[in-house]
Amino acid sequence: MTNQKFSNNTLLSHDPHDDQHHGAVTYPIYQNSLFTFSSVEEYEKAREKMLDSYLYTRGNNPTVKLLEDRIAALELGEQARCFASGMAAISSAILSTVQTGDHVICVDQVYGPTREFLSEYLLKFNISTTFVNGCNLDNIKSATQPNTKLIYLESPSSILFELQDIQACTNYAKSIGAITIIDNSWATPIFQKPLLMGVDLVVHSLTKYMSGHSDVVAGVVVGSKELLSNINKNEHLLLGGILSPQNASLILRGMRTLAIRMEQHQKSGLKIANFLEKQPFITKVNHPGLQSHPFHSLALKQMSGFGSLFSFETNLPYEIVKEMVNHLRLFRIGVSWGGYESLVTLHKKNDNTQVVRLYIGLEDPEEIKEDLQAAFQILQKYQTENANS
Numbered sequence: 001m002t003n004q005k006f007s008n009n010t011l012l013s014h015d016p017h018d019d020q021h022h023g024a025v026t027y028p029i030y031q032n033s034l035f036t037f038s039s040v041e042e043y044e045k046a047r048e049k050m051l052d053s054y055l056y057t058r059g060n061n062p063t064v065k066l067l068e069d070r071i072a073a074l075e076l077g078e079q080a081r082c083f084a085s086g087m088a089a090i091s092s093a094i095l096s097t098v099q100t101g102d103h104v105i106c107v108d109q110v111y112g113p114t115r116e117f118l119s120e121y122l123l124k125f126n127i128s129t130t131f132v133n134g135c136n137l138d139n140i141k142s143a144t145q146p147n148t149k150l151i152y153l154e155s156p157s158s159i160l161f162e163l164q165d166i167q168a169c170t171n172y173a174k175s176i177g178a179i180t181i182i183d184n185s186w187a188t189p190i191f192q193k194p195l196l197m198g199v200d201l202v203v204h205s206l207t208k209y210m211s212g213h214s215d216v217v218a219g220v221v222v223g224s225k226e227l228l229s230n231i232n233k234n235e236h237l238l239l240g241g242i243l244s245p246q247n248a249s250l251i252l253r254g255m256r257t258l259a260i261r262m263e264q265h266q267k268s269g270l271k272i273a274n275f276l277e278k279q280p281f282i283t284k285v286n287h288p289g290l291q292s293h294p295f296h297s298l299a300l301k302q303m304s305g306f307g308s309l310f311s312f313e314t315n316l317p318y319e320i321v322k323e324m325v326n327h328l329r330l331f332r333i334g335v336s337w338g339g340y341e342s343l344v345t346l347h348k349k350n351d352n353t354q355v356v357r358l359y360i361g362l363e364d365p366e367e368i369k370e371d372l373q374a375a376f377q378i379l380q381k382y383q384t385e386n387a388n389s
């Protein structure tokens, strides 16, 4: 594990000195598929060390490498590898750790497509997965089989915002010789550094906070040189789901403001979450930064801050909640999150609980609150009428 030499803000604003590009302040986009050599000897030397050379952009590209080095430094990992999407990074990380006949334990609140990859796609390699409530380590322990090779975590999860005790999970994984992977998209390396808590591989959807402007789909895997060299040779180079230099440049640009964006998201998110807790028709606010959250003290222990994606629950009928969501003006209805714009999605927990997931963007939090207040009149009216009838 490498040390972080500079603080987050300095790291994100300061590029390594580069005297090859006329002093250009922005690193160039190397928009090329291949690299050429001045002699056969040089070419052969590069081929011998193919994984470390600039030979072909499916292997390495300088613009993508600058981004990979920056993310590795932020996560305190030895190496990072970027992919064309979060799912390309996640499926590659998983495939690099399991063989035919292996068993995986995964938290049941994991991102939907990750769940589908584990529970359905991997069956064709005879790799099975047990999904457990990850809030309690005992559930992971009792799901363990002699062939358990991987424990997959996502803390917090991204609909109900449940946490796992990361250090306890990695201690246990090491005791049974299993690898751990965590999806760190919600907290980002600004607020959570899982490699410091013994996690082997950190994965991100760079589509979300890291790029931060809703204009790129991308992913990354971070970890030790040893684990990454396998991924480089196999899942990255052979499966080929690489990140384009153009998109790497957009992410580098978006990440300039990652630390200050996260501060603002945290502030606005907590403000709205506190406001929601006071509403009579809301039964629960799922935000780990609230004292009422069942894992608030664990959150304070393993995170240094909070993202602004969270949810609230209500027992009012789906149709009424839908009407309220349709009335929101500053929240656009849409999947994903992590950009500048506030977003909302609606989920059904069970027959009488609706989950409304909010993503608090960079708009003025007071105006976001007013927008919610106005739409909530629909819920308030319904509740009053029904209490009186």
Ligand SMILES: *Cc1c(COP(=O)(O)O)cnc(C)c1O
Pocket (backbone or CB within 6 Å): 085, 086, 087, 088, 111, 158, 183, 185, 186, 204, 205, 206, 207, 208, 217, 218, 219, 336
């Ligand atoms: C969006 C998301 C992913 C998948 O990332 P893509 O870039 O869409 O492939 C994975 N995990 C979490 C928590 C996400 O929100």
